[in-house]
Amino acid sequence: MLAKIEQLLQEVKGLTAQNPEELEALRIKYLSKKGAINALMADFRNVPAEQKKEVGMKLNELKNLAQERIAALKETFENQDNSAAELDLTRTAYPIKLGTRHPLTIVRNEIIDIFGRMGFTIADGPEVEDDWHVFSSMNFPADHPARDMQDTFFIETHPDIILRTHTSSVQSRVMEVSQPPIRVICPGRVYRNEAISYRAHCFFHQVEGLYVDKNVSFTDLKQVLLQFAQEMFGPDTKIRLRPSYFPFTEPSAEMDISCDICGGEGCPFCKYTGWVEILGCGMVDPAVLEANGIDSKVYTGYAFGMGVERITNLKYKVKDLRMFSENDTRFLEEFESAN
Ligand code: DAH
Secondary structure, three states: OHHHHHHHHHHHHOOOOOOHHHHHHHHHHHHOOOOHHHHHHHHHHHOOHHHHHHHHHHHHHHHHHHHHHHHHHHHHHHHHHHHHHHOOOOOOOOOOOOOOOOHHHHHHHHHHHHHHHOOOEEOOOOOEEEHHHHOHHHOOOOOOHHHHHOOOOEEOOEEEEEEOOOOHHHHHHHHOOOOOOEEEEEEEEEEOOOOOOOOOOOEEEEEEEEEEEOOOOHHHHHHHHHHHHHHHHOOOOOEEEEEEEEOOEEEEEEEEEEOOOOOOOOOHHHOOOOEEEEEEEEEEOHHHHHHOOOOOOOOEEEEEEEEHHHHHHHHHOOOOHHHHHOOOHHHHHHHOOOO
16 A cells, blocks of 8 residues: 555656646546545555554645645646736737838839830840850950940859849840840849949849830830830920940930939039939840841841939939848838838
């Protein structure tokens, strides 16, 4: 009998329960009328008189311990219940913070949308490119100083592989696998080896446009760009084209829009000219068409390229380019309602 009591004592010392149901099962096992301790009590009368004192004390110890242990376990569950009862179940839930679209994404989508409505589809190309698609096929001859217009990141071990400096490389990617009519815009990230400042970064975003078909003229280009400018910056926006130079277009131009801060009157933002530059454009040089497998005697085309950061700066008056890549949520949250 003593051995049995000793065994139960050890068991009771280690009692645990995961939930009130388990605890109740333990109570029944040890403390109920038909439980193990009562069974020992019933046997008590058979214990020889000289052992009664010792066995009786042990038995009481066991009973007390079992009662204490089960009461203690019960208390832990009751405390949990109390803490649940203190919860205010009528309180509204914590709001889940939704992310916001990045301003560059908002503007890029808007550009895609405007040109999409004019029949342009989206084309894509790799950011890690080869010299051919970025330069040679775009009519930059080897060692031509025009290559220095864009400071290029080279891969040390593979001088032919570079990070694309402009999305014009996607023009080549599209033309080499398709024949006119071609009407695409190519949004994407580009890289230049520039010192980072408020007005320059080593990566930024462009949207390239390309239209190649029979009888495509400069007039078509001008009309599409006017339409774009007015949809992007408002119906009163004027455009102006200034002659420029790009290896891949001839003739080439840079396009300005009337300054929407001063309405063309002149202000510090437009440096008192009334105009701000937003993109480069021109008629695709026949040499580019030929290099990419398109017959320049049959087809003509126009192309344009714009910086998404530049357009975003104009639209939202962001003064420092670095804001776009710093992930400062105070800045990003300002665009919460934009899209
Ligand atoms: N690729 C030029 C740049 O990054 C932008 C550009 C100018 C693209 C004229 C064109 C274009 O397609 O016709 O500066």
